[in-house]
Amino acid sequence: MKDLIQLLRQWLMKFWVPLTIVIVMLGTAISLTVVLLHKQQVTVQIPNLTLRKQKGVQSAPVSVLKKGEHLQILKKSEGWYQIRREDESTGWVAGWLLHRQKPLKTVTxxxxxxxxxxxxxxxxxxxxxxxxxxxxxxxxxxxxxxxxxxxxxxxxxxxxxxxxxxxxxxxxxxxxxxxxxxxxxxxxxxxxxxxxxxxxxxxxxxxxxxxxxxxxxxxxxxxxxxxxxxxxxxxxxxxxxxxxxxxxxxxxxxxxxxxxxxxxxxxxxxxxxxxxxxxxxxxxxxxxxxxxxx
Missing domain, CATH: 3.40.630.40 (Zn-dependent exopeptidases)
Known part of the structure; x- marks a missing residue:
């Protein structure tokens, strides 16, 4: 047992520099992944936002988003976001309205x-x-x-x-x-x-x-x-x-x-x-x- 511990110590002393680099890189990668995943999440700030089949105000509406809903952003294009809801359904919503915090009397x-x-x-x-x-x-x-x-x-x-x-x-x-x-x-x-x-x-x-x-x-x-x-x-x-x-x-x-x-x-x-x-x-x-x- 003592020989095993001694062998492990020698191995760590020999390889501590590359091992430290690997651990740091792994930690950075995990942290970056968490940040990127967080950036792709958004919470609806105002109620009654229209979810549309495609991007653009002329596209057919498919549902209405509620205030407080958590969404995953799948794609951004021309100011519009393609999102996935918690029930796995998807659609497009005006991106500037998703980030708006001041209430609207009516969403039109x-x-x-x-x-x-x-x-x-x-x-x-x-x-x-x-x-x-x-x-x-x-x-x-x-x-x-x-x-x-x-x-x-x-x-x-x-x-x-x-x-x-x-x-x-x-x-x-x-x-x-x-x-x-x-x-x-x-x-x-x-x-x-x-x-x-x-x-x-x-x-x-x-x-x-x-x-x-x-x-x-x-x-x-x-x-x-x-x-x-x-x-x-x-x-x-x-x-x-x-x-x-x-x-x-x-x-x-x-x-x-x-x-x-x-x-x-x-x-x-x-x-x-x-x-x-x-x-x-x-x-x-x-x-x-x-x-x-x-």
């Missing part, structure tokens, strides 16, 4: 939508001028931020082409929607007429009619009850909507070089009316799309 298709907002112009591209030399770029950014706030309050995933006064090259703007696999794109502008104070009103433009752009423009325009002339929905050959494969609209929300229009454009109440109307228009568009699909 709008909550599951990715929307790109484009505040027109920016940086050295100032856009149109008011009669007192105010820049269009200032008010498009103000308005887009108000719209973004309203959409995010309803759960939507919002991506801005710019958040500050910077130049975004025109050709790159449509790519923001396509690269982020957005469900829609909205560009904000304020118009200008050849002669000051010679025009008034707001117009909703589309370019593509068969990809949802016309329907989106129509639904948004129908909700814009503003203190200016509603010039309706029009075809517009603008690059940011022409070169966009997702449903895309461009909103001209009044004339910068009209004194009366500009009073509205710069006012918080006017911008808030637009910001509150747009989510309703989008929700109506999504509801119509779902009805048509059925």
């Amino acid at each position: 298709p709008l909550s599951e939508t990715t929307i790109v907002l484009d505040p027109g112009h920016g940086g050295s591209d100032v856009g149109s001028l008011s009669t007192n030399n105010k820049y269009e770029k200032t008010y498009t950014l103000q308005l887009a931020k108000r719209v973004a706030k309203q959409l995010r309050q309803r759960g939507a995933r919002v991506i801005m082409t710019r958040n500050t006064d910077k130049l975004v090259y025109l050709a790159k703007i449509p790519k923001v929607a396509e690269d982020n696999h957005a469900d829609m794109f909205i560009s904000f502008h304020f118009d200008s007429s050849p002669e000051p104070n010679s025009a008034t009103g707001y117009t909703s433009y589309y370019y593509h009619k068969n990809n949802g752009s016309y329907d989106l423009a129509s639904n948004i325009n129908a909700e814009l009850s503003l203190p200016l002339v509603n010039k309706g929905v029009e075809y517009g050959d603008f690059l940011v909507i022409r070169d966009n494969s997702v449903p895309a609209v461009l909103l001209e929300n009044g004339y910068m070089n009209s004194k009366d229009d500009f009073k509205s454009i710069k006012s918080k109440s006017y911008q808030d009316k637009i910001a509150k109307a747009i989510p309703v228009g989008i929700q109506n568009y999504l509801s119509n799309q779902t009805t048509t699909a059925q």
Whole structure:
């Protein structure tokens, strides 16, 4: 027995360095596995999230997730997570809603939508001028931020082409929607007429009619009850909507070089009316799309 113990001691003294390395590596591998497995787990923070058959708000719903459910993430794609529930059933859910902690009054298709907002112009591209030399770029950014706030309050995933006064090259703007696999794109502008104070009103433009752009423009325009002339929905050959494969609209929300229009454009109440109307228009568009699909 003493010989065995002595032999074991000699063996440990001879091989303690490689043995220590093996133990450390094994411990690291186990710890890393535990961390990775934990990262693939998520707990539902808000109730009534829709579980869909495939990724995307247009996919068929299969169930509703409850607050507190523990899920395993199988795959992430385009902002959506493929998950497995404790009963082994699987489906897709909007990833940004899984991580949302602030409660939603109601989870709607709008909550599951990715929307790109484009505040027109920016940086050295100032856009149109008011009669007192105010820049269009200032008010498009103000308005887009108000719209973004309203959409995010309803759960939507919002991506801005710019958040500050910077130049975004025109050709790159449509790519923001396509690269982020957005469900829609909205560009904000304020118009200008050849002669000051010679025009008034707001117009909703589309370019593509068969990809949802016309329907989106129509639904948004129908909700814009503003203190200016509603010039309706029009075809517009603008690059940011022409070169966009997702449903895309461009909103001209009044004339910068009209004194009366500009009073509205710069006012918080006017911008808030637009910001509150747009989510309703989008929700109506999504509801119509779902009805048509059925």
